[in-house]
Amino acid sequence: MSQESIIHCNSSVREIKFKAWNPQNQEMYSPYCIDLMIHLNGVFQSLDDKGLIKGTINTPQLELLQYTELKDISGKEIYDKDIILRKDTKLNSKYIGVITFGVYGEEHSENHLGFYVNWITKCAKDFRKDLTYWNKKVKVIGNIYQNKKLLF
Known part of the structure; x- marks a missing residue:
């Protein structure tokens, strides 16, 4: 080797x-x-x-x-381990997720390999995980190393 x-x-x-x-x-x-x-x-x-x-x-x-090759709602590049924020103005709610690379699956569908959103906010656990669905609806607000307080 x-x-x-x-x-x-x-x-x-x-x-x-x-x-x-x-x-x-x-x-x-x-x-x-x-x-x-x-x-x-x-x-x-x-x-x-x-x-x-x-x-x-x-x-x-x-x-x-690694760079995901996607940008958030404000044009900022999205990387593995970034923390993202999704604001729902209709429900006046905020949801936090972490960008992760690996195997993921949605309920009643097959597994996928790639970058996905690991939703941290409890009420968002059932949200879609595929990053390509969310990238233009979320904002990068930090990463898990420099902004740990955002995860709690």
């Missing part, structure tokens, strides 16, 4: 880019679309367009947060 994995961002199918959370210094690294070499020993290296090392982050706990 190889000691490294390479994620290529030059895709004609979809734009692949990431934000990264570093729990050691509580810092979120900005979105980027570069080739990224991930070594199994916890070293992350960004590469320029010629494959030369541009920068190194030395932490085994760096968490990569």
Whole structure:
């Protein structure tokens, strides 16, 4: 097995880019679309367009947060682990959810794999989960690392 994995961002199918959370210094690294070499020993290296090392982050706990390729109601990019807000003005209600990647299913339908909304607000647990249904109806208000208080 190889000691490294390479994620290529030059895709004609979809734009692949990431934000990264570093729990050691509580810092979120900005979105980027570069080739990224991930070594199994916890070293992350960004590469320029010629494959030369541009920068190194030395932490085994760096968490990569992938761009969903969707934007919220205000045009802000939506990433994995973002916290979203859905306002229902007719019912004067607010609902909170977390963007998650994985297998999900709606009642009476088959399972799907992809980005979905994990609704945190109790009365929203039965809402649809597919992010493509909600992205233009919600607003990104934070993420689970920097805005934990929004989850309670």
